[in-house]
Amino acid sequence: MGDTVHRKGITLKEMCFRAVREHFSPQDSHSVLDLPRHLIQDLLPHLTVCQLYELQPALNQRGISTHPGWVVVLQDLRGHSFAMDVHTEEEARQEVMKLLFTLVFYGFRNHYVIKNSTNLKSQFFLRAAASCIRQFSLITGLQEPLQSLAAEQRPLLNLLEKRIQSVRISHGIDLLKRGTYAAVYVLHRLLDHGVATKLVVDVPCPIVLSWLLHGRGPQDVDLSLKKQMLSTKSSCDLSAIADGAICSPGLQTEASDDQENHVVPCKRSKVDSVSMEEQFLCGTFPQCDSPLGVCPWGQISGLEIEPCGSDSLRVLNSALPTFFCLRCLSLQSPSSFWESDVLDLAAALKQLSDSHRSSLTDLSIGVLPNAKLMEVLLDASPNVTSLQVEVQTLIWGPGFSPHHPQSATADMSELHLEKLKVKITALQTDLQFMTSVLRRCPHLTSLHIAGMRLPSGQSQKQLLTTLSESNHCLRILSLEDMKLSDCLSDIQNLLKDCKLEELRLKDCRLLENCSDKEERLQQLAAAVRSAASLHTLSLAQNRLAKDVCVLAELFSGSPESSVRRLDLSSNFIQPAELLEFATRLETRRPRHRLTLDLRRNPGDRDPDMWNAALTRLRPFCVLLVKGWKSTGTMVDHVSNM
Template sequence: MAHKSAGGSLKNLCFLAVREHFLALGTEAVVSLPTHLIKDLLPHLTICQLDEIQPALNQRGISTYSRWLAILEDLRGRDYAIKFPTEDEAKQEVLTWLFPSVLYGYRNPYIIKNLSNLNTSFLWAAAKCIQHFLCKACHINTQKVFQSLTSGPQPLLNIFEKRIRNVTITDSMDLLKETTQHSLYILHRLLDHGAATKLTVSIPNPIMLAWLLHGRGSHYVNPELKNLMDSSCVSQTSPVSEDGAGCSPGLMTRASDNQGNEIIPFKRSRLDSACLEDASGNLSFTVDSQVICQNFAHCEVNSAVPCTLGQIEALNIYQCGSDSLRILVSSLPTFFSLQSLSLHSSKFSKSNVLDLVSALKQLSDSSCGKLTDLTISFLPTTNLIEKLLDASNTVTSLHVEVRNIIEGPQILFDVLPPAESQVSAAWPVQRLTVKVHEFQSDLNFMTYVLRRSPHLTSLHLAGMRLPTGSSLSPLLTTLSEFNHSLRTLILEDMKLSNCLPEILNLLRNCKLEELRFDDCRLLETCSNKEQTLLELVTALRKVSSLRTLSLAQNRLARNVCVLAELFSGSPSSSVNHLDISSNFIKPADLLEFAKRLTTHQPPYNLSLDLRKNPANRDPDTWSAALQKLRSFTLFLSMGWKSTDMMVDHISNM
């Protein structure tokens, strides 16, 4: 035993020596080691060494996925790590997630443990891989961060210009501070000189949003937007508006004043001459991106050539208050490059949404608009979906969330939806997601929306609540009659236990590739749950196009064994991904399911999601079931948590 212990220690010492002298040894020497030694060595290598050696190992048929996954688990936990099922995805997520922490000097347990290996070399390794840049504008070490990105013979910022596609801004920037120029310059290089076309803004600062949108989309600048930019020199001591850090009430009044009332700023605007004045009246710094670019002479930018404005194709705004929305609405009619727009607020007012609808209509009528994807949360009422789709003839993907929770009966719509004979022209929408948080949903309106959407290929509905005694059967009937192009159907948090005939009819005539009944209480009111599930499985087996099936959180429990019938008889189901997570499946039930599935093995390597089931009730039996499944399935099986147990206990009461 002593000899074994010593041998083990000696091997570990050798592995540590390889890590320490990796550069001197060279990649070729490490890759030439026997496969079993390489696999034992991987956990001892730094992230940079792992990144460097991966291509050569892949050529030998050796994957580094397990190591990247282990790092990701250490950083974010197992539940998060399994979202990245391939080697490259896991690696990119590790580098993307760690890069801003290392750049901005943040400390988490992983960074503290590996601090000596997370230096400039890591930043270089990550820079060649990541495509998403997180801008922390208010960081205390702004100057140091700026130097890290712009110093050296080949600055990281030059690499980012070519690689970064997505930029996220998480801090509000005070345009009156000279240090803000560093952040503005970085953003200008990425958005205007670089390849970034996706912008996410998580700041409730309308002045900063105005700077970002200034002149974007077309050469025309809306007068209101330009007034806001020209008035960016306001007193730092002026009151802050509801959602505009650094915006005085007078400034926002001026931006929205249609009568042209003159508002005198605290300092004279010098934006047209590209300069701002400090407290003594001396020219101090600029917010004009082109002049900022020219002022940083050490950077490789040809100051003789005017900077162009980059084309933003995807814009995502969080904490989008009324002032920020007003700025967006003023620029939207000429935002011709915009293809995707996502707006998120705790709740938009109806007037907010109608202003947006008007701007969308102008963009659509211009015939130059390219907007195809629209996401809004939260709408105050569901009927605004109709107005949004009527406003734009280019939107093919709409994702909305509705929040209107009021105690007692309520009227959700201004007018009732038209009768079937009066339904207007079809919308071009192909992908529709509607998540509602309402005391009661209007089923008639939703079926009206579906009748006007015959081109739907993907539908996701969640949270529809109906009065006691009502049924969602008309919804399923409408899908059968009007939405023949559906390939993906996701119904979530809805009661479908009294809709089995309509579900079966839908399955007889569909060409679905993905079907999800998540938390739909499929068996809740059934007197014979096993027979009901068998009827459903028999119908599902005949849908030859179906590849993904989810019955998560439906309280299947011991009835899970019936699902093995998917792969029995002829025709056998073509499903290759089956999600039965959170169904209170006990170890003995899973073992019986595994035995039946062994008899009727799926034709493909089945991916099976078993998470959030009570495996801890009998770990040995659960392990025995997994062992039977292992030869013909790839499964996700997470540990049981006390919170999961309580949720499932309540759901099964």
């Protein structure tokens, strides 16, 4: 098939691809599958989402990935300047379907949905997307789509019930407002009848949180809040609830003179003596079809609350001591928690841990007002294996306690922590608290620290020395926004003492105040080559610029580096410098295909030279190159700082 140019600038091949897109049908899919491999690969970016979904299994059997097609859709959805971080076919498909399902299901419109409305309005698309996505966003302010899901689109709800693992509640739920009945029913089906075990709550309402938690994990919640929920029944006509209007499997909508979205239930008799008001408010659904006659209670193993205020935290603290099925907990606040709130949380976590029935392994808290509270939380939950915290130390912020009491003897008992991520926003940080935690974590395999600034005259050497001495199991190390320009020898020791597989040094000012930048990079390259286990290296945002050429030595000499992914993004690498790097690397080709991240570098300064460099790299590299516009002068300024 030739590339003869049509009079409007469209090649004959492109015209044929458009015809395939317009006239494709699943029954004739063999016509596409019988095409030569190179033509199928050229065709993929022209196909619709439904066509990609339909063809993917058969193409995979031929060894052809649909990843390029999904990436084109993702770029069209997000914009071509958006940096893509989807490296596999499944990741790309999941991301596309997640974005499109919510847009199409709730009737949101953007340029992609409008342009492809014919293909996306079909029930086939919704079913295809529902079979891929793992999270469902419950937007209670949009009643009509949820009413439809509970009625005529019941087969779609049945499919979601089998696939959805996480439910996100994005708007408030008025538990006694007739218009939210369908939303509560859908929530009940996914959480109590489906496979969903994770709940994401974006609603700062303690009453709703108490209702959500009751019966789905904790043995008890704040009784005063339960009474408060029940006391609200006087503000609403509960006769509709008593008549079974909440969770009928035969929900239908009909017009009403005095009530929009009136729900007509399929009634069944009560299954116990509890009033319907309490059954609804406490989460029971006796009207819902179940082979057991009574609805099951779906346990919550993952809970994320954002934003989490003091009232919501009080509800959670009352539930935590008996929340035995909870495995993952994430609490995020737009501003720092009060120190007293964090201490109350630690006390509740301690009760849960002391019960010896706790399943909690993953904990994420943001924002802590004091870095030392991190160790307080760890002491309260010594069996947690993954901790993620954000610390924001503001002099006049909430919870500031300059005279925070210290224990007479520091607890140095061993912790089970395997993954630790700490982001710090502070003018200065006491390094001792971090090294103290690290010495207690001999099983640590992954560490990410960002923003740790030390007082003038101090160095991060002690941090790296502690890792070399105490954390021999470390496999992933990510240090960000830290000064490491005087720590090269410590990095070299770390690479010798730990079997690191991933090393990320982002914005670590590696070459700052260095008289011979080339020699320093040569020493780093030699250390990386000697680390046989290292397959990922990130030097993003280190102002490498023209010195990037030295990194071609990673793949020369003996031993040759095992690195398969190299991140050089945001280093102000100009086209001539990339061409020199490509020329050197071409004579020292890596033994494995190298994923090379060149995003947010000024390739548009000389597009021809930049493309010439990319052409040299493509035979042995997977290239990531988006994300820069030189018209943004601030980008240039930041990259040169």
